[in-house]
Each structure stands twice: as C-alpha cells, then as structure tokens.
Amino acid sequence: MEPLFQFFNNLFPFISDWPEWLAHTVVGVVTVLLLFGFVALFALFAIWLERKISAHMQDRLGPMEVGGWHGWAQPIADAIKLLVKEDIIPAMADRTLFKLAPVIVFTAALAGFAVLPWSQDFIPADLNVGLLYILSVSSFAVIGLLMGGWASNNKWSLYGAMRAASQMISYEIPVALALLAVIMNAGTMSMRHLVIAQSGNILDWNVFNFFPLTAVAFFIYFVASLAEVNRTPFDLPEGESELVGGFHTEYSSMRFAFFFLGEYANMYIVSAIATTVFLGGWLAPFEALNFIPGPIWFVGKAMTLVFIQMWLRWTLPRLRVDQLMYTCWKVLTPFSFAIILLIGLWKVL
Amino acid sequence: MSEIMQEKETTLYLGPQHPGITGNMMIELKVTGDTVQRGTTHVGYLHRGFEKLMEERLWMQCFPIVCRICVPEPDPNEENLARAIEEIEGREVPERAQYIRTMVLELSRMATYLLWMGGQSGSAGLYTMPQWTVGDRDYIIDLFEELTGGRVYHMYIWAGGVRRDLPDGFKDRVRKVLDYLEERLTDYDRLLFENAVFLKRAQGVGIIDKEKAEEWGVVGPPLRGCGIARDVRKDEPYEVYDKLDWEVITHEGSDVYSRAMVRRKEFEQSISIVRQVLDKMPEGPVHNPGPNPLKWKVPAGEAYVRTESARGEFGYYVVSDGSLKPRRVHVRGPAYVHGVTLLEKMLKGMNIADVSFIMNSLGTCPPEIER
Numbered sequence: 001m002e003p004l005f006q007f008f009n010n011l012f013p014f015i016s017d018w019p020e021w022l023a024h025t026v027v028g029v030v031t032v033l034l035l036f037g038f039v040a041l042f043a044l045f046a047i048w049l050e051r052k053i054s055a056h057m058q059d060r061l062g063p064m065e066v067g068g069w070h071g072w073a074q075p076i077a078d079a080i081k082l083l084v085k086e087d088i089i090p091a092m093a094d095r096t097l098f099k100l101a102p103v104i105v106f107t108a109a110l111a112g113f114a115v116l117p118w119s120q121d122f123i124p125a126d127l128n129v130g131l132l133y134i135l136s137v138s139s140f141a142v143i144g145l146l147m148g149g150w151a152s153n154n155k156w157s158l159y160g161a162m163r164a165a166s167q168m169i170s171y172e173i174p175v176a177l178a179l180l181a182v183i184m185n186a187g188t189m190s191m192r193h194l195v196i197a198q199s200g201n202i203l204d205w206n207v208f209n210f211f212p213l214t215a216v217a218f219f220i221y222f223v224a225s226l227a228e229v230n231r232t233p234f235d236l237p238e239g240e241s242e243l244v245g246g247f248h249t250e251y252s253s254m255r256f257a258f259f260f261l262g263e264y265a266n267m268y269i270v271s272a273i274a275t276t277v278f279l280g281g282w283l284a285p286f287e288a289l290n291f292i293p294g295p296i297w298f299v300g301k302a303m304t305l306v307f308i309q310m311w312l313r314w315t316l317p318r319l320r321v322d323q324l325m326y327t328c329w330k331v332l333t334p335f336s337f338a339i340i341l342l343i344g345l346w347k348v349l
Numbered sequence: 350m351s352e353i354m355q356e357k358e359t360t361l362y363l364g365p366q367h368p369g370i371t372g373n374m375m376i377e378l379k380v381t382g383d384t385v386q387r388g389t390t391h392v393g394y395l396h397r398g399f400e401k402l403m404e405e406r407l408w409m410q411c412f413p414i415v416c417r418i419c420v421p422e423p424d425p426n427e428e429n430l431a432r433a434i435e436e437i438e439g440r441e442v443p444e445r446a447q448y449i450r451t452m453v454l455e456l457s458r459m460a461t462y463l464l465w466m467g468g469q470s471g472s473a474g475l476y477t478m479p480q481w482t483v484g485d486r487d488y489i490i491d492l493f494e495e496l497t498g499g500r501v502y503h504m505y506i507w508a509g510g511v512r513r514d515l516p517d518g519f520k521d522r523v524r525k526v527l528d529y530l531e532e533r534l535t536d537y538d539r540l541l542f543e544n545a546v547f548l549k550r551a552q553g554v555g556i557i558d559k560e561k562a563e564e565w566g567v568v569g570p571p572l573r574g575c576g577i578a579r580d581v582r583k584d585e586p587y588e589v590y591d592k593l594d595w596e597v598i599t600h601e602g603s604d605v606y607s608r609a610m611v612r613r614k615e616f617e618q619s620i621s622i623v624r625q626v627l628d629k630m631p632e633g634p635v636h637n638p639g640p641n642p643l644k645w646k647v648p649a650g651e652a653y654v655r656t657e658s659a660r661g662e663f664g665y666y667v668v669s670d671g672s673l674k675p676r677r678v679h680v681r682g683p684a685y686v687h688g689v690t691l692l693e694k695m696l697k698g699m700n701i702a703d704v705s706f707i708m709n710s711l712g713t714c715p716p717e718i719e720r
Contacts (some may be wrong), residue, residue: 058480155361159701232474233546239474240368242702304692317546320702321383 007121031124035113036092043264044075050310057314085253092154097151102251102258104144109265111137116272117191119282119294119319131183131193134273135176136229141262142168145237145247148259152250163321164230168330171227171234177336178221181212181343182206182277195281202285210343213296217277217339220332222305225270227328228262232313239318272298273307285342350720356381361701365394369472369705372715374688376708380701387706388696390689401512403678408434408508409642411675412450416502418680420716424457425658426665430678433667434508434588436652441637446510452523453496453505454606454656455619455626458488459530461659462616465712466569469609470541472705473550478541480483480536488526491687495519510636512633522629527620534617534632542613551606559603565694566686569661570615571711574608575588576601581657605710641716646673659685660712688713 008027009015015023048063052070055062067073089098117123127133141167145205149161183189186197186206198205207218227234238246248259275281279301282294319327356407362379372395378385399418404410416423427449435442442450456547463486467479490500495516497505505512539562541547559575572579578597582621598614600607639645649671656663661683668677692708699707 051472054477057476059484084637157357234641235474241706242369244367246368314475314477315540315544316475317470317544317550318702319546320550320700322700323549 010121019161020174024255035124039110039113039261042268043261046264046267046306047075047078047260048072049307050313053307053310054314057311079257082253082257087253087255088250090250092153094151094153095120097147099248099255100254101144101151103149104147105141105262106258106265108137108144108291109262109269110139111140112269113265114193116269116298117195117276117281118298120192120196122295123192125155126192127286129189131179131189131273131277132193134191134269135172135179138266138269139264144262148251149247152247154250156244157247157249160237160239160243160249163243164247167227167230167234167236168322170325171224171332174220174224174328174332174336175228177333178217178224179273179277181217181336181339182209184340185209185214185341185347191276191281195276195283198280199283201287202280205278205280210346213239213339213343213346214278217336218274220258220277220336220339221278222272222308222330224332225274226309226312227324229266229270229296229309231267231309233316233319234320234324235313236324267306267309268302271302271309274305278320358386360392363704364436369708370704370715371468371708371713374713374715374718376692376696376704378696378701378704383701385696385699385701385704386698388693390693392715392718394691394719395716397716399720400678400680403675405674407642407673408615408647408675410712411678412504412507412525413502414614415680416504417716418720419658419682419684419714420501421714422457422461422659423502424453424506425656425663426680428454428588429654429656429663429665430507430667431506432656433652433654433665434647436654437647437650437667437669438508438639439641440509442510443634443637445514445633446624446635447588448639449511449635450514451507451590451593452623452626452630453493453503453511454588455623456489456492456523457617458659459616459623460486462612462619463489465597465612465659465709466537466541468546468709469706473547474545475541475547478537481533481536481540485530488529492519492523492526495522496711497686509639510634512636513633519632523623523627526622526656531617531620534613537613538587542609548606550706550711551604551609552602553604553606554703555605555693555699555710557603558693562603565691567661567691568658568683568686569657569712570608570611571661571687573597573599574611575603576607581655581662585655587654587656589626592620592629593626594620605707607640608710644673646671658683660714681719682714682720683712684714684717687711688715688718 051074052062063071063074065071066077085239089095112134114125115123115127145164146161149157175333186194188194203288205216208215225252230237238248248256251259277300284290284297361377361380363378364375365373370376375391375394377389377391379388388486399414403414408412411430415426418426463482463513467482470478493503494500496519497512535620557571557575561573562575562577576599578599580597583597595618598611598618600610647669649669651666651668653664653666656718663683664681666679666681667675688708688711692711694715695707696704
C-alpha cells in the first residue's frame with residue numbers, strides 16, 4: 001500500500017509525523033470505509049439507473065415519486081425497506097451456512113476493490129500480481145452462491161447454485177485467457193503498471209494494440225464477464241421462468257440485499273478490470289483532456305461498460321444451459337487460445 | 350454403468366406457484382440433471398364448474414359465464430355459444446351484426462397474440478417484450494371498452510346479433526390503432542422474431558410429430574406450425590369469413606419458432622381482415638331481437654358449432670330440451686389437448702429451461718382446461 005500511503009501523505013502532510021503503526025491503521029481503515037461507501041453508493045445508483053434504463057426501453061417512466069426529481073431516492077427507500085423487513089430463514093435450512101453465504105459473496109466482491117487503480121496514486125494495494133489476485137477473489141463468490149443454494153434446502157435454489165458454480169468456473173477460463181493476451185505484451189500483472197504502459201492517446205490503449213487481435217480479446221473478455229456476473233444472456237442461475245429466483249429464492253430482507261449488493265459490485269469490478277486492462281484505466285483519450293482528473297475517467301469508462309451490460313439485459317433473451325456451455329468451451333476458449341498464439345507469433349516475428 | 354455414473358432422479362414441482370407457468374396448474378417433473386425424464390400435469394386449481402353452472406341458469410345468463418372460460422380471449426366463446434343457440438332456434442343474424450362480430454373476433458385474436466408474444470419472450474428471459482405488447486394491447490382494450498363497456502369481459506355478442514351498434518367515429522379509431530400496430534410490428538421483429546438468441550432458443554425445440562399431430566387433436570397455430578393448413582374459418586366458414594380475402598397461414602418446421610411465425614403472420618393478417626371488414630360493413634340493424642330474456646325458451650334440439658380462436662379450435666355442444674335453461678353445454682377447448690396430453694408427450698427428454706418456453710408456445714390456458 002505504498003502508493004496509497006504516498007497519496008494520503010500528499011493530501012495530509014501531518015500524517016508523516018504520526019508513528020508508523022497508527023498512520024497505516026488510519027489510512028487502511030479510512031480507505032476501507034471509502035470503498036465500502038463507494039460500493040453502497042454505486043449499488044444504489046446502479047439500481048436506480050437500471051430501473052430507469054429498463055423503463056425507457058420498455059416505454060415506461062420508472063420510479064418518479066420518491067425524492068422528487070425522477071425518483072432519485074427510490075433505491076434509498078428500497079434499502080430502508082429491506083433493512084426493516086422481517087428476516088425469514090426456512091425451518092429446514094442449514095442456519096449457519098444460510099447466514100454465512102451472503103457475507104461471503106459480498107466480501108468477495110469488496111475484496112476485489114483492493115487492487116483497482118482509481119488514479120496514478122490512489123490504488124489501495126498495488127500488488128505485483130494484482131490481476132491474478134482480482135481473478136482469484138472474484139471466483140471466491142462461487143462458494144458463497146453454492147452455500148446459499150445448498151443451505152436454503154430448496155431444489156430450485158440448489159439448481160441455481162449448481163448452475164452458477166458450473167457457469168462461473170467455466171467462464172473464468174476465457175476471462176483469464178483474454179486477459180493473458182494483454183499481459184503477455186505488457187509484461188506485468190500490476191494493475192497500476194498495466195495502465196501506465198498504455199499512456200499516450202487513445203490509440204495507445206491496449207484495445208487498439210495488435211489491431212484487431214486485442215479488440216477481439218476485449219470482446220471475448222466482455223462476453224465472458226457477463227457470464228461471470230450472471231447477467232443476461234447468461235442469467236441462468238436466477239432465471240425466473242425456470243428456477244423461480246435461483247440461489248436467492250429463499251432469502252429475504254438484508255441478506256437478500258447483500259446478494260444484490262454483491263451482484264452490482266461485481267458488475268462494477270468486471271467493468272473496471274476491462275477499463276484497466278483494455279481501455280487505458282484513468283488515462284484521458286487525448287492529451288488535451290488531461291486536465292480532467294483520472295478517477296473521473298476511470299469511473300466514467302467503467303460506468304459506460306456497466307450501461308452496456310444493462311442495455312444487453314433488456315434486449316436479449318437467455319441462453320439454454322447447453323448453449324451456454326457451448327459458447328464457453330467451443331467458441332470463446334478456442335478463440336482466446338488462438339489470439340494468444342497469434343500475439344505470441346507477432347511478438348516473436 | 351457404475352453406481353457413481355448413475356444420476357439420481359429428482360422430483361421438481363413446477364407450479365402452481367412458479368413464474369414460469371402460464372396459469373393455475375402444476376407440472377410434476379422427474380428430472381436427472383437438467384433433463385426431464387417424464388412429466389405429469391396436475392390441473393384442478395381453478396375448477397369453477399361452468400358447464401354444470403350453465404344448466405342452472407337462464408339462457409341469457411350463460412353469456413357472462415362463457416366469456417370467463419379463458420380470460421385473455423372471451424369473444425370466441427360468446428360468439429360460439431350465440432351461434433349454437435341461433436342454430437337451434439333458426440334465428441337470422443343481420444348482416445351488419447355478422448361483420449361487427451368478425452371485427453370483434455379478429456381484434457380479440459390480435460389482443461391474445463399480443464399477450465402471447467409477451468409470455469413467449471418472458472419465458473425466454475426477455476422482459477422488454479411483455480411490457481411493450483401488454484402496453485399495446487391496451488389500445489385494443491380501449492376500443493373494446495368504448496364499443497362494449499367492458500375492457501376484458503365484453504358480453505357483447507349475444508344470440509341474434511350484437512348488443513349495440515358502433516359508436517360515432519369508431520371505425521376511424523380502429524383504423525388508427527391498426528396503423529399503429531402495423532408500424533409497431535417492425536419493432537417486435539427487431540426485438541424478438543429476428544433476435545439471434547431467440548432463434549437459437551426456438552429453432553428445432555419442442556417439435557410436434559407432424560404425422561401424429563392431427564391424430565392427437567392438435568389444433569390452431571401449433572397445427573398450422575406443422576405445415577398443415579387447417580383453420581375453421583376456412584374449412585367451415587362462419588360469420589363473413591368467406592366474403593373476405595385471406596389465406597390460411599402455415600409454416601414448416603413443427604418447432605417453437607414455426608409456431609411463433611404462424612402467430613406473427615396471423616397477427617398481420619388480422620389487421621388486414623379487420624380493415625376489409627371496416628370497408629365492406631353494410632348499414633342496417635345489428636340485432637334480431639328474441640323474446641323477453643326472462644321468458645326465453647329455446648326450442649328442443651342440439652347443435653355443435655366450431656370457432657377458430659387465437660389458440661385453436663373451440664367447439665360448443667349445446668342441447669336444449671325446450672325449457673328456460675340449457676339441458677347441457679359442453680365446451681371443447683384447445684387447452685386440454687395442448688396443455689395436458691400433448692405437453693406430457695413432449696416433456697420427455699426436454700431441458701428444464703424449455704418447459705415453460707414450450708408451454709407458452711402451445712398457448713396453454715389452464716383456466717380453460719378445467720372450465
């Protein structure tokens with residue numbers, strides 16, 4: 001967390017006078033709170049955005065009443081409702097696992113935020129294996145989903161959980177391979193250095209590197225990441241017309257909200273990875289726009305990808321299980337292997 | 350096979366509380382993994398005993414009952430009962446009333462197809478389509494409200510004609526709605542009927558055996574989706590269908606996609622039929638009045654008449670013993686064949702994800718199974 005420490009030192013010079021243990025603790029706690037606040041705020045905003053986007057696509061208005069302007073306070077009202085609702089645990093459920101599952105899902109999502117590079121200096125932990133770390137912790141969520149589905153003692157939930165597990169584990173492969181294509185070229189797995197390697201203008205971004213090879217890798221990553229976060233057309237784990245609600249059928253009140261929060265946080269994380277690896281992270285597309293601070297570019301690019309995820313959700317039906325597996329193993333995985341091979345050849349030659 | 354390789358059979362209860370089911374019924378699925386080994390349908394959650402009920406009602410009181418047999422499309426039922434009574438009585442129907450009836454039947458077909466489009470894409474996980482089609486269906490419902498006073502249940506068609514004439518300027522408003530819906534069809538095509546994922550889901554799925562289809566009693570769009578041109582409107586024309594210019598639409602393939610395309614094209618055809626009806630509609634009375642409804646005795650006799658509804662062929666068998674009340678009214682609807690016997694045959698070897706998808710494509714209406 002050296003760059004982070006530097007960042008806080010520049011902002012508040014008096015920190016350097018404190019003993020090291022105190023400074024590190026304070027900086028760590030403040031960062032965690034900041035990130036948690038961001039996740040909660042982002043989830044609220046994304047829920048509102050999704051409702052508005054879906055409403056406009058469906059010739060509706062969406063929330064209009066709460067808070068005045070376009071129902072901006074609707075997600076807050078929803079969150080309060082979820083907080084005060086009765087928490088129901090089915091009688092035959094495995095109570096320990098049932099309570100633990102949403103915590104694990106949300107923790108996994110929050111842990112991913114640790115290595116996101118918001119700007120040149122503000123990165124909570126600049127690991128030299130940042131990308132590897134974020135891929136590993138995000139697959140941690142599968143355990144939580146499996147736990148939730150199993151502990152609910154409901155067949156539909158178990159089906160949803162099993163589907164989630166098989167889907168997320170399969171799609172991790174094209175995700176990792178697509179990212180590998182870029183890592184091979186950049187020679188680093190640190191999120192910060194990946195972005196720094198792309199400095200320049202828009203054509204220096206990785207997505208335009210080895211054109212069109214990395215662009216295809218970006219496309220593969222984006223499609224596979226939709227499956228990673230269970231969004232349409234890969235929302236089989238919670239497919240309503242098939243599995244009622246999937247793994248979270250039996251959850252209510254705040255436990256359900258944590259699943260929901262984790263889902264939206266994951267949407268942001270996969271978009272942020274795409275931004276970092278392919279779209280130049282915090283960098284402006286043109287040197288002339290450098291006066292706009294990095295975090296705004298970073299969040300803006302990620303939000304654009306989040307918007308595309310929402311857009312797809314309301315215009316595509318869902319695939320069937322066998323078609324889902326076909327897409328992963330027979331389309332995305334071979335193509336990402338081919339891209340790695342081609343980029344490797346290109347570099348050697 | 351070793352012990353480990355053998356998959357355990359699980360029982361899943363799809364319904365009656367399940368978002369994927371089209372109404373008040375339940376399907377008990379025996380599955381291994383994602384594959385259905387066999388399925389048993391359980392109906393009886395909405396048994397209202399309408400056929401028996403009608404034996405205790407005056408003839409006129411039967412009309413509010415029959416329109417409730419299938420909620421999304423009340424008009425074919427009303428028309429069917431009215432025509433059966435007219436056949437027993439030998440009562441003439443004025444020509445204008447016949448044209449109005451045809452218009453109401455076709456508008457009701459369009460409203461039902463709009464609901465079906467929503468259900469079909471909703472069961473595939475695309476929730477924009479239901480919002481659009483249910484919203485557009487409202488324009489047709491508004492027309493019905495103006496014409497009949499009721500939005501869902503109309504009780505408009507009765508023995509001897511229709512209840513009242515068209516309001517002033519009604520034809521223009523119908524034309525406006527038709528123009529709008531015709532334009533809207535391109536949106537539907539782009540979102541659903543030409544959607545690559547929908548084609549992937551629908552093509553080659555839920556195939557009905559073409560050789561056996563007629564033997565099993567499959568009717569309506571599922572039969573025409575097998576490439577068999579059978580339509581009561583053509584085979585045994587009623588009202589004014591023989592005076593209009595239209596063709597029976599068929600589509601080869603026998604799968605969910607061909608059934609969808611049959612409905613899609615019939616929707617377009619209904620627009621053209623209603624336009625022709627509006628153009629050709631003569632002036633004149635709309636009702637050939639009978640006796641006081643409280644003293645209305647239908648002469649002894651029996652009749653079996655058929656109507657092509659949006660989901661297939663309806664048949665009404667009405668027996669009168671010359672008294673104030675029907676002796677027996679039997680309703681033969683398409684939903685029992687499609688939703689119980691055919692569905693059970695098709696369930697074997699199906700993926701769980703396809704169950705509600707195929708059920709929607711057959712146009713199952715559980716309230717009608719039990720009546």
